[in-house]
Amino acid sequence: MRRNFANNIISGIFNTLYPSTCPACSLKTDTIAAAPFCLSCWSTMSKYTGASCRICAEPFMTEYSGICGHCIKNPPPFSKALCFGRYEKVLAQAIHALKFQKIKRLHRPLGKLLLQLELPQVDAVIPIPMHLNGLRERGFNQSLLLAKVVAEGTRTPLIIDRLIKGKETPPQIGLTAKERTANLSGAFSALRSFSGMRILLVDDVMTTGATARAGAKALRLAGADDVTVCTLARAAAT
Ligand SMILES: [Zn+2]
Ligand SMILES: [Zn+2]
Numbered sequence: 001m002r003r004n005f006a007n008n009i010i011s012g013i014f015n016t017l018y019p020s021t022c023p024a025c026s027l028k029t030d031t032i033a034a035a036p037f038c039l040s041c042w043s044t045m046s047k048y049t050g051a052s053c054r055i056c057a058e059p060f061m062t063e064y065s066g067i068c069g070h071c072i073k074n075p076p077p078f079s080k081a082l083c084f085g086r087y088e089k090v091l092a093q094a095i096h097a098l099k100f101q102k103i104k105r106l107h108r109p110l111g112k113l114l115l116q117l118e119l120p121q122v123d124a125v126i127p128i129p130m131h132l133n134g135l136r137e138r139g140f141n142q143s144l145l146l147a148k149v150v151a152e153g154t155r156t157p158l159i160i161d162r163l164i165k166g167k168e169t170p171p172q173i174g175l176t177a178k179e180r181t182a183n184l185s186g187a188f189s190a191l192r193s194f195s196g197m198r199i200l201l202v203d204d205v206m207t208t209g210a211t212a213r214a215g216a217k218a219l220r221l222a223g224a225d226d227v228t229v230c231t232l233a234r235a236a237a238t
Contacts, residue, residue, distance in 0.1 A: 020035060020036035021036065022036060022037050022038035022041050023036060023037065023093050023097055024037060024038070024041035024089075024090050024093055025038060025040075025041050033108075033109055034094075034106070034109045035105070036097070036103065037090065037093075037094060037097075037106075041090050042090065042094075042109065044089070044090055045084075045085060045089075045090050045091050045094075045113065046085065047084055047085060047116060047117075048083065048084070048085045048086055048234070052083075052234075053066070053067055053068035053070075053071055054066065054067055054080075055067055055068070055071040055075075055076060055078075055079070055080060055081065056068060056070065056071050056076060056081045056206075056209050057080075057081045057082065057083040057206070057234055058070070058071075058209075058234065059086065059234060070177070070209075076209060076212070076213050076216065077213055077216040077217040077219075077220045077227065078201065078212060078213070078216040078227040078228060078229045079226050079227065079228060080120075080228050080229070081206060081209065081212060081228075081229040081230070081231065082117045082118065082119065082228065082229065082230045082231075083117075083206060083230070083231050083232070083233065083234045084113045084114060084116065084117060084231070084232050084233065085113075085232070085233055085234075086233060086234055086235075087205055087233035087234060087235035087236070088233075091113075091232065091233050092233065092235075094106055094109075094110060095110065095142075095204055095205060095232060095233060098110060098142050098145075098204075099138070099142050099204065102138070102139065102140075104140060104145065107142065107145035107146055107148075107149065108149060110146060110149075110204075110232055111145070111146045111148070111149025111150060111153070112149060112153070113232060114146060114149065114150050114202070114230055114232065115149070115150065115153040115154070117230060119150070119154055119200060119228075119230065120198070120200070120228050121198070122154075122156055122197075122198040122199055122200040122226075122228065123156070123157070123197040123198050123199065124156065124157050124158070124159045124194075124197060124198075124199055124200070125147050125150050125151040125154070125156050125157070125158050125159070125199075125200045125202060126147065126158075126159050126160075126162070126163050126199055126200070126201055126202070126219070127141060127143035127144040127146070127147035127160065127201075127202050127203070128143045128163075128165075128201060128202065128203040128211060128212070128215050129141065129143075129144075129161075129163055129164050129165045129188070129215075130143075130165060131165045131166070131167070131168045131169070131187075133168055134168070142204050143202055143203050143204055144160060146202050146203075146204060146232070147160075147202035150200065150202055150230070156200070161191070162190060162191045162192045163188060163189075163190050163191070163215065163218060163219060164188065164189060164190075164191060165187055165188055166187070166188075166189055167186060167187040169183050169184055169187050170183065172207065172208075172210065172211070177208040177210065180207075180208050180210035180211075181208075181210045181213070181214075183210070184210050184211060184213075184214040185214070187214055188214050188215050188217075188218040189218055190218050190219060190221065190222035192222065193222055193223050194219050194222045194223050194224040195222075195223030195224075196223065196224075196225050197223070197224050197225060198224070198225055198226045198227075198228075199219050199224050199226070199227045199228070200227075200228050200229075200230055201215050201216055201219065201227055201228070201229045201230070202229075202230055202231070203215075203229065203230075203231045204231060204232050204233070205231060205232065205233050205234075205235050206229070206231040206233070206234050206235070207234075207235045207236075209229075212229040212231070215227075215229075216229065
């Protein structure tokens, strides 16, 4: 009771300082943890448990899990992609709010969703880097913010600025999987050896997996033994 009272006072003060309504239901925000989202909208997010490709997490229409055609034809340089949910509803709104409305504090509750995945034991956590121009424009790299939460939560070293995106690539939206791969070819490079290391590569959204493949490829070329990719959401390619 007392705790509720204290919580109400804290959210009251918070709302005075940062008056906000939940982007999903338009009601007044009632939590600091996931603000501006309200607690009931935030808690509708759940881990995708349906059938999906055992390697790249592409959701299947059938109930049988296996390996998708894309991974059979062209095996990715990562051993597995872990993904919290599908890019839809509140999860999509929250990622959008972080990236484009620049509500940076959302990286914490979103990063905690990644900690709900069955993450493997690794030697380092590495974010998918942004090109310097993109970074200047946004002011932060959302994948780095998420990777920080994962590194802290799993007590794993975080390595930044050693995998870089040296080539600026046009937005991937509207491109086919083939075009995305060509677009990203040679975009990433490693600035050190990752010899013998197991790496967890963190990104916010995975669409065709072209970015994850290109990032993982650069790490494998630098000697990494194994790369697991972890992302918040799996989006359908448009
Ligand atoms: Zn809400
Ligand atoms: Zn696959």
